[in-house]
Amino acid sequence: MNRVYRPYLPLLFLFLLLAWPLAGLKAQNKNYYFPDLRADLYVQKDGSFIVDEFLTFEFQGQFSWASLWIPLRARQNSSLEVMVQDFRVRDEQGQDLPLETSAGGGRFQARWRFSARNERRTFNIHYRIINGIFNYPEISELYWQIIGSEVDRPTARAVVTVHLPEPVASREQLLIYGHGPLSGRSEILDLQTLRFEASNIASRQFMEIRVVWPAGLVAGVKATGYTLETIKEEEARFVEETIARVRQAQDREARRVEFLKKLGLAWVIWQILGPILWLVIYFHFWKRVGRDYRFDDIPEYFRELPSDLPPALVQVLRREGEKPLPVAFTATIFDLATRGYLAIEDKKMEKKTLLGSKTNELTIFELKKNYREDNSLRSWEKSVLDVVFDRAGELGQPGSRVSLDELVSYLKKHPVEYQVWFREWQKEIQQEGRKLGFVEPESRRLSQIVMIISLIVASLTFSPVMFIMTLVLGPKLKRRRRDWARENELWKALDRFLDDFSEFKEIPAEAYRLWDKYLVFGILFGNARKLVKMLPRVLEGEQAVSPAWVVGAYGAAGISHQVEAISATISSIERAATAISQASAHAAHYSSGSGGGFSGGGGGGGGGGGVSAG
Numbered sequence: 001m002n003r004v005y006r007p008y009l010p011l012l013f014l015f016l017l018l019a020w021p022l023a024g025l026k027a028q029n030k031n032y033y034f035p036d037l038r039a040d041l042y043v044q045k046d047g048s049f050i051v052d053e054f055l056t057f058e059f060q061g062q063f064s065w066a067s068l069w070i071p072l073r074a075r076q077n078s079s080l081e082v083m084v085q086d087f088r089v090r091d092e093q094g095q096d097l098p099l100e101t102s103a104g105g106g107r108f109q110a111r112w113r114f115s116a117r118n119e120r121r122t123f124n125i126h127y128r129i130i131n132g133i134f135n136y137p138e139i140s141e142l143y144w145q146i147i148g149s150e151v152d153r154p155t156a157r158a159v160v161t162v163h164l165p166e167p168v169a170s171r172e173q174l175l176i177y178g179h180g181p182l183s184g185r186s187e188i189l190d191l192q193t194l195r196f197e198a199s200n201i202a203s204r205q206f207m208e209i210r211v212v213w214p215a216g217l218v219a220g221v222k223a224t225g226y227t228l229e230t231i232k233e234e235e236a237r238f239v240e241e242t243i244a245r246v247r248q249a250q251d252r253e254a255r256r257v258e259f260l261k262k263l264g265l266a267w268v269i270w271q272i273l274g275p276i277l278w279l280v281i282y283f284h285f286w287k288r289v290g291r292d293y294r295f296d297d298i299p300e301y302f303r304e305l306p307s308d309l310p311p312a313l314v315q316v317l318r319r320e321g322e323k324p325l326p327v328a329f330t331a332t333i334f335d336l337a338t339r340g341y342l343a344i345e346d347k348k349m350e351k352k353t354l355l356g357s358k359t360n361e362l363t364i365f366e367l368k369k370n371y372r373e374d375n376s377l378r379s380w381e382k383s384v385l386d387v388v389f390d391r392a393g394e395l396g397q398p399g400s401r402v403s404l405d406e407l408v409s410y411l412k413k414h415p416v417e418y419q420v421w422f423r424e425w426q427k428e429i430q431q432e433g434r435k436l437g438f439v440e441p442e443s444r445r446l447s448q449i450v451m452i453i454s455l456i457v458a459s460l461t462f463s464p465v466m467f468i469m470t471l472v473l474g475p476k477l478k479r480r481r482r483d484w485a486r487e488n489e490l491w492k493a494l495d496r497f498l499d500d501f502s503e504f505k506e507i508p509a510e511a512y513r514l515w516d517k518y519l520v521f522g523i524l525f526g527n528a529r530k531l532v533k534m535l536p537r538v539l540e541g542e543q544a545v546s547p548a549w550v551v552g553a554y555g556a557a558g559i560s561h562q563v564e565a566i567s568a569t570i571s572s573i574e575r576a577a578t579a580i581s582q583a584s585a586h587a588a589h590y591s592s593g594s595g596g597g598f599s600g601g602g603g604g605g606g607g608g609g610g611v612s613a614g
Helices: 006-029 228-270 273-290 311-318 326-338 379-391 404-413 415-436 441-460 464-477 482-499 509-525 528-540 559-579
Strands: 031-043 049-060 062-071 083-090 099-104 107-117 120-130 133-135 139-147 155-163 175-179 185-188 193-201 207-214 342-353 356-367 401-403 595-597 610-613
Touching: 031 139, 049 062, 049 107, 049 139, 049 610, 083 099, 083 107, 107 120, 139 155, 139 228, 155 207, 175 185, 175 193, 175 228, 193 207, 207 228, 228 464, 273 441, 273 464, 311 326, 311 415, 311 482, 311 509, 326 342, 326 379, 326 415, 326 509, 342 379, 356 379, 356 404, 379 404, 379 415, 401 404, 404 415, 441 464, 482 509, 482 528, 509 528
Parallel strands: 031 155
Antiparallel strands: 031 049, 049 120, 062 107, 062 610, 083 120, 099 107, 133 139, 139 207, 155 193, 175 207, 185 193, 185 595, 342 356, 356 401
């Protein structure tokens, strides 16, 4: 080798050494997933069905092709194969893309070409499936995987709509089931249209649909072995298997937690000195700045409102400056009602059914004031009215009306939007509590210092006991300012009074004047149900204040009805406010055939396959 180049060999080696991982990093940066999949399946009279799918890719890097393959077996454990016809792929402008297709080895393959770099592209994939619908003696069945288990990228959201060629006679003649992702939901839109939705579908997680309707509507592959009842039994088994798997996972998690507890106990033996020393130091500071003030003149029961502090701020005070909980949102709605900003009306609506008429109760919120220009309202109180009358309802002007069902529906259908709003709402109320000086600055500052130092020490010394004690006891170094501490004790006395209210033989005189305020804070403190049971006795009294915020007459026959309406309203809004953070594996994922959740079973339908790109 020429001596001129020899001095550069180390540099060349260093360059290759550095370039190798960079090349690998570049390859790793090339990626994609599916933000959205929307497909319409049109069942034809001849027993075929047309798939019209809009599949969206989110590309990271340079891509020039994508491919799709579909297994040709009509069902699992079946020798019959489907045929794929009229396959085409179009871009966003409706232009056909260069396409190569083939069929063999038990699957249909398609590959199309395009150019994309760090962008989102949507392809319209269109084809017809022959022999995909089975006709049994009593029923016809479409059983198809719209996403196969070989798809190795996640799908953020999928919506599949099935269109029958004509309506069936009644909803009872339709059965629909979804299999795969437990986030899925299915519903019967009308007697001819059915929809399946799922979100956050993991890679290699199939999504399968199953639709059953009466035989004779379409031609199809003649088959035996299934009836309406056997399909229901099979789907019920899928649900039970799904529930069993969820419970097994929960049991495994419970056993894991128990194991960690035992491991922690064993570790305490080796590190008992650290937590003891921490407790000694902690109690030294607690006695100096953390011990609550004591007041000997606070009665057991306090029947007046300690102040005009709104319920959300009362909760921040009682939580030593921490953020308010979702129940504060509910209490604020009713507090604003008692202050004349909205009225609540309970209406009976008659709905005609096949068996006659049915009476439904409809609870309506009506806005009474132009709150946006009202300087007496806090900004976060206006924000609550915005949610009720602007987001869940319309316009947000005096006279605007929104039903309880609409409010509940908004909270359930827009959980992410609501959570973002609620976090900001919490922060604003917490900041107002800080401005009011609920907690002494010195104790707050010391609490933060102790928390930071203790967590660092606990992490460095691997002391879980000290870590937990810091999280539990550290915040308790905070102490309310003396005047707020006194008011907090009065709120606690009011809480005790409301909790024992139903046990009093005689109605306290204050209740006739303050019963609606009692109700607001009963919601906040968690004893509203007890108060609602006592409202008829309170409202029967001549000295009882008439509730202007509840629309409707109060008479001997109307009291019970109004109380039931208030109780139903409280329960519904409170459930909606907490529904975001609650889930039940059985209830959320149960599928009855009339719509509802997906089960984790199935996998017996045709279709599926995979998608790739490069």
